Amino acid sequence: MIGYLGVVGIALALASAIALAVDGFRVFVRGGAGAGRLRIPVRGLLLGAVVAMGALELALLTDDFSLRYVAENHTRSTPLLFTIAAAWAALEGSIVLWGLVLAGYATWIRRSVTEGDRIGAAALAVVGIVGVFFFGLMLTAANPFTTLSPVPLDGSGANPLLQNHILMAIHPPMLYLGFVGMTVPFAFAIAALVAGDGSTAWLERTRRWTLVAWTFLTLGVLLGGWWSYEVLGWGGYWAWDPVENASFLPWLTATAFVHSAVVQRRRGMLQAWNVALVIGTFALTILGTFLTRSGVVASVHSFTQSAVGPALLGFLLVVLVAGFGLFAFRGHLVASTPRLDSLASREGVFLLNNLLLALFAFVVLIGTLYPMVLEAFTGDRVSVGAPWFDRAAIPITLVLLFAVGLGPITPYRRARAIVVWERLRGPLQATAVASAVVAVLGVRSITVLTAFAFAALIVSVIVRQAHATARSRPEPYGRAVAGLYRSDPGYWGGMVSHVGVALVAVAIAFSGSFDSRDTITLEPGESADFDGYTLTYVAPFLSEQGHRTVIGATVELSRGGSDLGRLRPALTQYPNQVQAIPTPSVHTGLREDVYLSLVRIEEGSARVTIDAYRFPLMWLLWLGGVVVVGGGALSFVGRRARRRTEVVAETAGV
Amino acid sequence: MSERVRNVAAVGVIVASLAVVVAVLASSPPSDADRVHDLATRLKCPICDNESIASSPADLARELLVLIEERVAAGSTDDEIVDFFIATYGEDVLLDPPRGGRTALLWVLPMVAAGVGIALVISRRRSGTVPILDDDDRARVRAALHDREAG
Numbered sequence: 001m002i003g004y005l006g007v008v009g010i011a012l013a014l015a016s017a018i019a020l021a022v023d024g025f026r027v028f029v030r031g032g033a034g035a036g037r038l039r040i041p042v043r044g045l046l047l048g049a050v051v052a053m054g055a056l057e058l059a060l061l062t063d064d065f066s067l068r069y070v071a072e073n074h075t076r077s078t079p080l081l082f083t084i085a086a087a088w089a090a091l092e093g094s095i096v097l098w099g100l101v102l103a104g105y106a107t108w109i110r111r112s113v114t115e116g117d118r119i120g121a122a123a124l125a126v127v128g129i130v131g132v133f134f135f136g137l138m139l140t141a142a143n144p145f146t147t148l149s150p151v152p153l154d155g156s157g158a159n160p161l162l163q164n165h166i167l168m169a170i171h172p173p174m175l176y177l178g179f180v181g182m183t184v185p186f187a188f189a190i191a192a193l194v195a196g197d198g199s200t201a202w203l204e205r206t207r208r209w210t211l212v213a214w215t216f217l218t219l220g221v222l223l224g225g226w227w228s229y230e231v232l233g234w235g236g237y238w239a240w241d242p243v244e245n246a247s248f249l250p251w252l253t254a255t256a257f258v259h260s261a262v263v264q265r266r267r268g269m270l271q272a273w274n275v276a277l278v279i280g281t282f283a284l285t286i287l288g289t290f291l292t293r294s295g296v297v298a299s300v301h302s303f304t305q306s307a308v309g310p311a312l313l314g315f316l317l318v319v320l321v322a323g324f325g326l327f328a329f330r331g332h333l334v335a336s337t338p339r340l341d342s343l344a345s346r347e348g349v350f351l352l353n354n355l356l357l358a359l360f361a362f363v364v365l366i367g368t369l370y371p372m373v374l375e376a377f378t379g380d381r382v383s384v385g386a387p388w389f390d391r392a393a394i395p396i397t398l399v400l401l402f403a404v405g406l407g408p409i410t411p412y413r414r415a416r417a418i419v420v421w422e423r424l425r426g427p428l429q430a431t432a433v434a435s436a437v438v439a440v441l442g443v444r445s446i447t448v449l450t451a452f453a454f455a456a457l458i459v460s461v462i463v464r465q466a467h468a469t470a471r472s473r474p475e476p477y478g479r480a481v482a483g484l485y486r487s488d489p490g491y492w493g494g495m496v497s498h499v500g501v502a503l504v505a506v507a508i509a510f511s512g513s514f515d516s517r518d519t520i521t522l523e524p525g526e527s528a529d530f531d532g533y534t535l536t537y538v539a540p541f542l543s544e545q546g547h548r549t550v551i552g553a554t555v556e557l558s559r560g561g562s563d564l565g566r567l568r569p570a571l572t573q574y575p576n577q578v579q580a581i582p583t584p585s586v587h588t589g590l591r592e593d594v595y596l597s598l599v600r601i602e603e604g605s606a607r608v609t610i611d612a613y614r615f616p617l618m619w620l621l622w623l624g625g626v627v628v629v630g631g632g633a634l635s636f637v638g639r640r641a642r643r644r645t646e647v648v649a650e651t652a653g654v
Numbered sequence: 655m656s657e658r659v660r661n662v663a664a665v666g667v668i669v670a671s672l673a674v675v676v677a678v679l680a681s682s683p684p685s686d687a688d689r690v691h692d693l694a695t696r697l698k699c700p701i702c703d704n705e706s707i708a709s710s711p712a713d714l715a716r717e718l719l720v721l722i723e724e725r726v727a728a729g730s731t732d733d734e735i736v737d738f739f740i741a742t743y744g745e746d747v748l749l750d751p752p753r754g755g756r757t758a759l760l761w762v763l764p765m766v767a768a769g770v771g772i773a774l775v776i777s778r779r780r781s782g783t784v785p786i787l788d789d790d791d792r793a794r795v796r797a798a799l800h801d802r803e804a805g
Contacts, residue, residue, distance in 0.1 A: 223710040234709045241704055297703075343775065355771040363764045370760055371746075381755055383698045385749025393762055432671030439678040449675065517691075519716075582711065595683060599711060611711070 003067055003145040006055030010138045010145075013099060016041045017131030020106070024125025028195070032118035042103075042110040042124070044642055045131060049103035052096050056087050058145055066151045069093060069144040075157040075575075077547035081289040082158070085169035089158040091293050091308060092144035094172060098289075099134045100182040101173075105209070109184060114207065119202060122191035123184075130183055133315050141307040157547065160574035160581050167227040175220030175247055179285040181213025182254060186282035186323075189275045193326050196333035203274065206365065207490075208636050210261065214254050215632030221247050222625040226572055233569075233582030233597040235517060235613040237621070240389040242297040246288035249361055253281040256357035263350045264336070267412060271336035272327075273354070279323035285362075286316045296372060310399025342414040349407045356400050363392040386584045401505055404498050406459035408465050423468075427460035451509035462495045485638065493635025500631055503624030510617045516612045523605070530612045533594055534558045538566070542605045549573045550583075551601055553608045557587055557594060564589070569598040569610060644648035692724050693735055696750050697722075700743045 020041035027035050049594060054578045056069070061082050065071045073086045073093070082443040106127045106146040113120030138144065162168045188202040238244060257277040291297055294309030340347055367384045376380055409423040435453040443449055470480035485492045520528045522537035529535075535554040543550045552570030554562070568583040574581070584597040592614050599609040694708035699715040707715045707722070723795050739747045751757035 105719065234705070234711060236709060239704065248765050351775060355775065358768055359764070359771055362767045363752075366760065370757075374756060378756070380756055381744070381746040382751050383704065383746045384751055384757075384760065385696075385698060385704060387696050387750035388760070391750075421661075425660065429664050429667040432668040436671035436674040436678075439675045444679060446679065449679075482743050597711070598717075 009051030016044030020128030178217025320601030489638025497631030
């Protein structure tokens with residue numbers, strides 16, 4: 001029964017998406033007349049998507065094992081949270097979630113489309129076309145409501161890795177809010193191309209959506225890293241796995257777009273480049289979905305094999321051919337005439353940032369796809385792993401950090417050396433002294449020192465700019481500092497994100513260079529030393545938690561006689577899986593994390609083997625990530641109190 | 655403090671700090687590179703997807719880690735150990751693909767992309783000179799903005 005309801009929802013959404021595409025285009029051709037009518041198909045789209053998602057959740061919550069999806073991803077013993085999250089634990093359900101998010105964004109766009117708005121109507125038509133593909137996929141290759149006969153008494157449950165931690169319930173929706181959100185600037189960019197509208201209107205309109213999507217995408221990538229660290233137990237947060245890269249690629253181009261959009265709004269430049277970036281970002285979100293959901297990459301995320309792969313690949317080709325074809329034929333209509341006055345300018349730094357991010361994305365893209373393409377065409381197997389990615393990523397990131405530092409103090413149009421020096425003088429001193437202190441304290445790696453120095457430069461430049469801006473304002477200094485954010489939320493939100501980037505850079509450099517690891521085997525009651533810490537194996541433990549069995553070791557952690565508490569690394573056995581899932585246990589300190597992952601407990605003797613890791617400054621990584629996300633949120637929630645105040649600030653600093 | 659004093663002081667602080675950094679880096683003994691860990695991160699665990707011997711929890715990865723330790727202790731060079739792994743498990747055991755052969759493109763393409771990017775930047779630059787505001791103009795802009803602020 002529930003299955004029929006779900007199929008009806010999908011069919012309604014599909015019909016609405018078709019109507020939206022056709023009607024939106026018709027309204028566009030008529031110059032925007034009748035745009036208000038588009039309300040109806042958008043409502044249908046949302047209603048259909050809500051019914052489909054609701055039916056899927058209902059089926060999961062009522063243990064309706066007549067549906068194949070429920071039988072494969074749910075058991076009677078699955079806890080409530082993971083039952084709800086099971087709706088996006090596998091391919092079909094995650095496409096439903098995708099469709100729901102798309103319908104949500106369509107509803108939000110529709111509210112801004114008024115009578116006579118032909119660009120808005122065309123954008124809704126593009127959203128409609130994207131909707132036709134995804135809801136069409138749900139009715140055919142990825143139907144979550146196909147039935148099973150005979151009906152099993154119980155299901156087999158989702159991949160255990162996906163029901164081992166609360167983050168798995170949150171990470172995919174966040175990522176999808178980001179991925180699907182990129183449809184909005186894409187739809188408006190295509191609309192501007194089709195209309196041949198060379199104004200910055202589409203950019204102004206989509207600014208908030210782009211920032212919302214970017215913020216969620218950042219949060220999704222961050223949560224993915226955190227999940228990897230907390231759940232996978234291999235002692236890291238990033239492995240350049242193709243599936244991680246799939247989420248990182250659109251993040252890179254979206255980040256480039258967020259920056260180059262500023263140049264277009266402020267100086268009317270890079271218009272065509274922005275359109276290309278947006279098309280590329282959208283294509284990368286589809287590529288990411290293809291990589292994660294088609295099973296083309298044999299990795300922990302790619303737990304599915306189905307006809308969806310070819311469909312997604314086909315859609316990717318359509319997006320690339322139609323998007324860049326349109327761009328090739330009509331790009332000149334939206335291209336901007338102003339050219340760069342000088343490379344030594346704010347625009348020049350933005351351009352450097354964009355080219356580096358684009359190069360970064362290109363490198364990650366070929367490193368990710370090369371082994372697959374080579375194997376597909378020649379059958380040869382090669383591996384491209386962390387050492388290869390690191391070699392390109394480290395220098396690109398270092399130059400990017402330097403650009404982030406320089407950006408805010410570089411004037412638009414043309415930077416005179418004397419002005420730059422005057423603004424940079426203070427921050428450079430702070431940076432140099434901080435670097436010297438860190439070197440004396442024991443940091444000997446040139447890469448780490450450089451990353452630290454550039455991070456210090458980023459932060460001190462922002463402090464200097466805040467100080468100089470506040471001082472140039474007529475109101476008292478304290479009030480001026482407090483009022484900075486309200487004077488230009490977009491700019492200062494961005495600066496907050498930059499501080500977060502600096503923190504993340506320091507954390508990555510330190511944790512990657514000064515970590516240590518050891519494998520320790522202990523009998524109950526025995527102790528071992530690990531890098532200045534003492535690990536004492538107290539006792540093994542075993543607990544049956546309904547749908548799973550957890551075995552683990554209680555380990556006492558101490559350092560120099562002071563007790564730091566107990567860690568409980570464990571192995572979790574799920575009934576549907578042979579391999580047990582390690583659940584690491586982490587002690588987080590101000591200096592460093594101590595991270596224990598259980599390898600095995602021998603039956604009988606209860607002797608344990610534990611992988612012990614020490615990672616410096618991990619808390620700074622998560623804090624920095626939260627600050628980046630917070631800055632993104634600040635940049636779109638606040639409305640500008642007064643216009644053009646930053647012009648005053650900049651000129652006053654000259 | 656005059657501008658001149660500030661400038662000299664700033665240069666002094668920066669140069670002195672950099673001297674400290676250089677002195678510290680130069681005086682520290684070359685760190686004993688952890689060859690075993692280094693090799694283990696460059697070699698793929700043969701039964702895993704994209705996981706190095708260093709990071710994989712698989713039993714085989716652990717045995718191979720011990721094997722690397724033994725070879726390093728016995729005095730084998732890095733190349734000898736890597737060659738042994740290629741001979742045993744095939745070339746895809748290398749997480750850092752070789753610079754020639756069928757993975758040459760992986761090394762060439764990023765360089766080409768970087769070159770195209772640099773060429774693009776140079777071509778985007780406007781030829782001719784840029785009018786620069788002189789100090790009088792700047793003063794007028796400042797005054798006008800100040801009036802706007804106040805009024």
